[in-house]
Amino acid sequence: MTPESPAQPDTLAPPDIGPLLRLSGIDKNFGPVQALVDITLEVPTGKVTALAGDNGAGKSVLIKCIAGIFAPDDGQIFWESTPVRLNSPHEAAALGIETVYQDLALCDNLDIVQNLFLGRERLRHFLLDEESMEIAARETLSSLAVTTVRSIRQPVASLSGGQRQSVAIAKSVLWNSKLVIMDEPTAALGVAQTEVVLRLIRQLADRGVAVLVVSHNMNDVFHVADRIAVLHLGRLVAVRPVTELDRQIVVDLMTTGLSDRARPELGPSAPAGQPAVAATEAPPDEPMTAVGLPEEATAAVVAADEPTTAAAKRDAVLALNPVITATSLPDYFRAALARVRGGESGVLPVLAGLVLISVLFQSLNPNFLTPGNLVNLLIQGSVFMVLAMGQIFVLLLGEIDLSIGYVGGIGGVIMAELVQESTGWPWWAAIAVGLAACAAIGALQGTIITRLRLPSFVVTLGGQLGWLGVMLIILGSGGVVPINDTVINNVASGNLSPVASWIVMLAIAGAFSAWTWLRDARRRTSGLVAPPASVSALKIAAVLAAGVAIVWLCNTNRGILIEISGVPWVLLVVLGVLAAWTLLLGRTRFGRYIYAIGGNAEAARRGGVNLARIRTLAFMLASFTAGIGGIVYASRLRSVSTSYDGGTLVLYAVAAAVIGGTSLFGGRGKVLHGVLGGLVIAAIDNGMGLQGYSAPAKYVVTALVLVAAVTIDAVARRGRTRS
Numbered sequence: 057m058t059p060e061s062p063a064q065p066d067t068l069a070p071p072d073i074g075p076l077l078r079l080s081g082i083d084k085n086f087g088p089v090q091a092l093v094d095i096t097l098e099v100p101t102g103k104v105t106a107l108a109g110d111n112g113a114g115k116s117v118l119i120k121c122i123a124g125i126f127a128p129d130d131g132q133i134f135w136e137s138t139p140v141r142l143n144s145p146h147e148a149a150a151l152g153i154e155t156v157y158q159d160l161a162l163c164d165n166l167d168i169v170q171n172l173f174l175g176r177e178r179l180r181h182f183l184l185d186e187e188s189m190e191i192a193a194r195e196t197l198s199s200l201a202v203t204t205v206r207s208i209r210q211p212v213a214s215l216s217g218g219q220r221q222s223v224a225i226a227k228s229v230l231w232n233s234k235l236v237i238m239d240e241p242t243a244a245l246g247v248a249q250t251e252v253v254l255r256l257i258r259q260l261a262d263r264g265v266a267v268l269v270v271s272h273n274m275n276d277v278f279h280v281a282d283r284i285a286v287l288h289l290g291r292l293v294a295v296r297p298v299t300e301l302d303r304q305i306v307v308d309l310m311t312t313g314l315s316d317r318a319r320p321e322l323g324p325s326a327p328a329g330q331p332a333v334a335a336t337e338a339p340p341d342e343p344m345t346a347v348g349l350p351e352e353a354t355a356a357v358v359a360a361d362e363p364t365t366a367a368a369k370r371d372a373v374l375a376l377n378p379v380i381t382a383t384s385l386p387d388y389f390r391a392a393l394a395r396v397r398g399g400e401s402g403v404l405p406v407l408a409g410l411v412l413i414s415v416l417f418q419s420l421n422p423n424f425l426t427p428g429n430l431v432n433l434l435i436q437g438s439v440f441m442v443l444a445m446g447q448i449f450v451l452l453l454g455e456i457d458l459s460i461g462y463v464g465g466i467g468g469v470i471m472a473e474l475v476q477e478s479t480g481w482p483w484w485a486a487i488a489v490g491l492a493a494c495a496a497i498g499a500l501q502g503t504i505i506t507r508l509r510l511p512s513f514v515v516t517l518g519g520q521l522g523w524l525g526v527m528l529i530i531l532g533s534g535g536v537v538p539i540n541d542t543v544i545n546n547v548a549s550g551n552l553s554p555v556a557s558w559i560v561m562l563a564i565a566g567a568f569s570a571w572t573w574l575r576d577a578r579r580r581t582s583g584l585v586a587p588p589a590s591v592s593a594l595k596i597a598a599v600l601a602a603g604v605a606i607v608w609l610c611n612t613n614r615g616i617l618i619e620i621s622g623v624p625w626v627l628l629v630v631l632g633v634l635a636a637w638t639l640l641l642g643r644t645r646f647g648r649y650i651y652a653i654g655g656n657a658e659a660a661r662r663g664g665v666n667l668a669r670i671r672t673l674a675f676m677l678a679s680f681t682a683g684i685g686g687i688v689y690a691s692r693l694r695s696v697s698t699s700y701d702g703g704t705l706v707l708y709a710v711a712a713a714v715i716g717g718t719s720l721f722g723g724r725g726k727v728l729h730g731v732l733g734g735l736v737i738a739a740i741d742n743g744m745g746l747q748g749y750s751a752p753a754k755y756v757v758t759a760l761v762l763v764a765a766v767t768i769d770a771v772a773r774r775g776r777t778r779s
């Protein structure tokens with residue numbers, strides 16, 4: 057907002073003590089269409105002002121002028137008696153103007169707390185302070201007596217229309233908004249839900265908030281409003297206390313701009329185009345009836361809070377997130393089962409798939425489940441896993457990056473060239489430059505996609521070809537760059553000693569266990585949403601068991617002529633990427649915005665998220681991670697050559713992410729999915745290899761698994777929408 061210089065025209069000077077918002081002589085035209093003509097309106101605090109008008113009367117344009125979306129062509133806006141210009145929604149929000157649009161601007165894939173704080177997250181030590189946000193959200197909802205919401209950690213997608221409105225209204229309370237503008241807040245709501253929302257609107261005004269409600273619904277208007285402003289063909293034809301109007305007068309004003317039935321105190325009717333009654337305020341001291349809900353409505357509100365059979369059923373689905381409502385282990389499993397039925401199957405399909413594939417290949421070839429083969433499988437899958445973990449950032453946005461295969465190749469070839477004896481770079485510097493080059497490529501492609509608004513599919517498809525060309529140029533006429541650096545070669549083929557393997561595993565599992573236990577226990581004692589202690593213990597036990605199993609497998613001799621044992625270094629690379637990117641996606645603002653954009657980009661934009669910056673960063677991270685994958689690949693082959701097949705790698709990476717459970721539709725997925733999906737692909741590749749199948753057969757089977765995963769994703773999505 058731009059407070060203007062005092063040298064404004066005298067005629068527009070605000071009164072000394074005025075209402076919260078005053079519009080004076082506002083005009084807005086769209087070419088020949090006069091959307092608003094000379095609108096003068098005051099919006100006082102502590103009152104509900106209803107804005108009524110027929111279709112096309114100018115209601116939306118008027119609220120957009122107040123919300124900073126449209127700049128008026130003429131006229132003046134006064135905020136607390138100071139003339140202001142609202143150049144953007146951010147400037148309006150900074151003043152304390154919150155707009156609840158009809159589409160509600162909520163991200164379905166985020167929970168209530170995450171939606172309430174979207175764009176204004178609290179941080180602690182640079183990480184999201186979930187606990188303080190959850191406490192504040194809980195207090196706000198309970199202060200508004202929003203009781204039908206089962207848990208504030210349930211995704212907004214699972215809320216009913218009335219509950220979603222309640223969340224949107226709670227947002228304005230949480231942010232101490234001074235003026236709340238609501239666009240058709242009860243449209244598409246049932247009777248009971250409408251009553252709940254009207255009660256909340258009334259509560260807002262009673263807390264001293266100025267409320268401006270756009271509504272076509274006369275019942276709602278007369279239930280909740282203190283004053284009614286009527287627009288007709290872009291002109292304000294009446295602003296009066298609700299006690300001076302009745303439904304017929306308002307309908308007449310809306311449809312014709314005048315009313316034959318005007319009560320005596322409203323003054324004479326006027327022709328359309330001019331105020332039928334003086335479009336001015338009733339004197340400030342004029343008593344206005346605070347229209348509370350009649351008794352029967354209050355009863356309806358109470359009734360709405362009681363779950364009906366249908367509502368109880370829905371609540372069962374709402375309890376889908378096991379961490380939300382379960383207080384015991386059986387509860388937890390019941391809730392998890394309900395979640396699967398509601399289309400939130402998480403990693404279950406991929407885990408089931410892994411078991412199935414293992415049983416199948418083991419029955420065909422007893423060598424499949426031997427320690428040596430399983431460790432080989434992990435090493436083979438590491439490149440897909442790493443690439444997939446990068447790709448997930450982009451998939452979460454609902455985009456795709458088809459270039460990461462060859463971008464990773466560029467990282468590998470740059471690193472290989474720099475560690476040649478003739479160049480003499482140390483391994484770490486060569487890796488750093490290779491990764492920096494990949495990040496720069498990602499930033500370039502991301503900038504092109506976001507700034508020029510081009511489809512990521514097309515830009516990165518071009519990138520796939522272009523970076524292949526660049527890679528071949530760097531490889532030169534020889535077509536092969538060998539790598540002789542021991543450290544780099546050990547990335548894929550080195551192993552920790554068996555003792556070091558146990559120590560590292562215990563350190564990682566111990567840190568994870570301590571962190572999980574302390575976090576869950578703290579949340580339980582603070583009364584926050586947390587899993588029961590038995591579930592925390594089970595999670596820790598599962599991680600420990602997995603750690604012991606992996607180290608036992610890796611420590612078994614897998615050499616033929618010489619002994620080879622210990623955890624491969626590359627496994628630590630995969631775990632490192634998994635931990636770092638899980639933290640980034642789950643605990644930082646950047647991660648939260650990635651999910652928000654994937655869920656509802658418009659809601660994220662209205663929340664103040666810089667979409668272009670986040671999208672560009674996501675492409676940059678995907679390319680950077682591809683660089684890690686490229687380096688692992690180069691290390692495995694101890695060279696980079698023209699046979700590097702980045703095209704297949706990228707397809708495997710996308711397949712791994714989707715098979716793992718990440719949605720191609722955006723907004724849903726976890727970094728872990730890249731690892732699990734990568735394991736499936738590696739298992740198919742390895743198992744078919746053991747059976748002597750050729751590459752084409754492996755491609756066909758992998759493609760079928762991918763199609764199956766996409767089908768599960770699409771069906772689950774439909775299931776979620778239905779529920």
Ligand SMILES: Nc1ncnc2c1ncn2[C@@H]1O[C@H](COP(=O)(O)OP(=O)(O)OP(=O)(O)O)[C@@H](O)[C@H]1O
Pocket residue numbers: 086089090091109110111112113114115116117118
């Ligand atoms: N972006 C725009 N470009 C051109 N004309 C517009 C634009 N926005 C609104 N208008 C015009 O301005 C007039 C007022 O539209 P507005 O959307 O404010 O009506 P409304 O009262 O909100 O109607 P409804 O109840 O149907 O939503 C209409 O004639 C509409 O066509």
